[in-house]
Amino acid sequence: MLYPFKTCLVSGLSVLFLGACTPPDFRRPGPLQQEDVYNALFPQWVELCAVSQISKKPGFGADISGGPGGHAVMFLHGACLDPLSPYPVLKTCNGGETGISMNAHFVNANWVGVAGRSFFFDGLLKPDDALTKISYNATKQESEKRGIYSAVSFRDWAMAKRPSDITAEKWKYEISIGTDYAVSFGRARYCARLPITHEQLEQTVAFLNGRNASYQHGPRTFETNVLQDNCNHLTHNALAASGFWHDLPVHQFILHAALTFPVPKNEVVNLLDQAKRHKIDDLRALYRDKLTRQSLLQTGWLPGEPGIMLDSHPVKTPNEVYNTKLSLIFYDDPLLGHYHKAFEKYLADPSYHDLKANLLKYKALYKLIDNQRKPLSWWKGREPADFVLFYNAYYMWLHAQQALVEKGLTLLGSEASDASALSQAQTGTPPEEPALARGQQNLPPEEK
Numbered sequence: 001m002l003y004p005f006k007t008c009l010v011s012g013l014s015v016l017f018l019g020a021c022t023p024p025d026f027r028r029p030g031p032l033q034q035e036d037v038y039n040a041l042f043p044q045w046v047e048l049c050a051v052s053q054i055s056k057k058p059g060f061g062a063d064i065s066g067g068p069g070g071h072a073v074m075f076l077h078g079a080c081l082d083p084l085s086p087y088p089v090l091k092t093c094n095g096g097e098t099g100i101s102m103n104a105h106f107v108n109a110n111w112v113g114v115a116g117r118s119f120f121f122d123g124l125l126k127p128d129d130a131l132t133k134i135s136y137n138a139t140k141q142e143s144e145k146r147g148i149y150s151a152v153s154f155r156d157w158a159m160a161k162r163p164s165d166i167t168a169e170k171w172k173y174e175i176s177i178g179t180d181y182a183v184s185f186g187r188a189r190y191c192a193r194l195p196i197t198h199e200q201l202e203q204t205v206a207f208l209n210g211r212n213a214s215y216q217h218g219p220r221t222f223e224t225n226v227l228q229d230n231c232n233h234l235t236h237n238a239l240a241a242s243g244f245w246h247d248l249p250v251h252q253f254i255l256h257a258a259l260t261f262p263v264p265k266n267e268v269v270n271l272l273d274q275a276k277r278h279k280i281d282d283l284r285a286l287y288r289d290k291l292t293r294q295s296l297l298q299t300g301w302l303p304g305e306p307g308i309m310l311d312s313h314p315v316k317t318p319n320e321v322y323n324t325k326l327s328l329i330f331y332d333d334p335l336l337g338h339y340h341k342a343f344e345k346y347l348a349d350p351s352y353h354d355l356k357a358n359l360l361k362y363k364a365l366y367k368l369i370d371n372q373r374k375p376l377s378w379w380k381g382r383e384p385a386d387f388v389l390f391y392n393a394y395y396m397w398l399h400a401q402q403a404l405v406e407k408g409l410t411l412l413g414s415e416a417s418d419a420s421a422l423s424q425a426q427t428g429t430p431p432e433e434p435a436l437a438r439g440q441q442n443l444p445p446e447e448k
Helices: 011-020 035-041 117-122 133-146 168-176 198-216 231-240 254-260 264-275 283-288 290-299 338-348 355-371 387-427 435-440
Strands: 045-051 071-081 090-101 112-115 189-195 309-313
Touching: 035 387, 045 231, 045 264, 071 112, 071 117, 071 198, 071 231, 071 264, 090 117, 090 198, 090 231, 112 117, 133 168, 189 264, 198 231, 198 290, 231 264, 264 338, 283 290, 283 387, 290 387, 355 387
Parallel strands: none
Antiparallel strands: 045 071, 045 189, 071 090, 090 112, 189 309
16 A cells, blocks of 8 residues: 655556646756866856656565656755754755755754755765665764754654654654655656846745745744646745746636646756747847846846856666656646757757756857947937946946856866876877877978
8 A cells, every 4th residue: 555645746646647748758858067176166056956756666665656746846055044044944055955854744944954965966975886675774873863853753644654763863764765865765856957146046035934934933834736836936936036027926716726736847948948048148138138127236146147046867777676667757748848849948958957068059159249339329319328337237247257167267278178188198198199290200200
């Protein structure tokens, strides 16, 4: 008998998705490379991840199964959990890494945080390690040692099938592994990554802390349902707090909610779509969009920046604990809908999953914008008086982005040179000589 597992989009909703059941290949496009360079360029970023259904092999711990709609998690780079609080509270910090997951199990919290990218996604394993029952249990023990749920109460139904020989505290970690932490143990994922400013990250952190504060001390308890307040409402609205897009109200009228509720895989595409909703060289359109105008003037940020990426990670294989043939589907018409076609375009575009291609694309775009710049006098009389502020802020932003792109390309070039030197040192192969020099070695003395 399956454990009554509920996180974001449960299997009972899967009838709505039957038109979109093509099995995904989570090896494409694969993990983002050059993470060190990426983090040097973008100290603060947010990642929205659509994670697949979960399907546990029977006979080992809690029987866990989920529907093909999957689950959504969020990852924040530049944010930490408050070490003085056993209850999940965030703060901004240089180099911090925190994963965020919402779960219907919770009573006095909307979400929990997990420190460290590696532990959030891979537990105690390295990215390419197989999952064994031993490493599964070791990761559970480590998570309990960290106290992820020490101040979070679980619902009675979530604890109902706890075996008598397992404590209630240990059972929390058994029914949550693969969903709230060590996500890749039981789920594959697609993630869309968005660089943001420090101010935007502070706004996102404040929103998340506010959501948890609503439930921490009661009497109000956290209640979730698929249509009116699911895991993607949390991640969507956390990013909306930064000014990236408009918020999505929770607890809407049920018929309206049924038409507008967010879905994990759809939201990955929505983020990529939103980032290019305006052509970044269309100054008039950018100015006339209220959200875009505010984000530039208040935080110095525009959506048309480098570093917006798409990556993927398969579930751990070989895997002694979970099944590895997993679904993750769109809420969309597979033939006429937008999401399938848009997603394939993003997968086929190297600039969304190769950092160098991404930077080169923006280098060319920014050069074109700079070359086509019209003087401020040209705009006077064509736009309102406050356009002057936007115009000046826009070109300050442009020149800052050009410098950022050049820095990134320089770092990538240095990284490639260092890798080449390391390879030569390891193999004993001397550096390759220029073609002219190689040719001269075999010429007679008089032709050199």
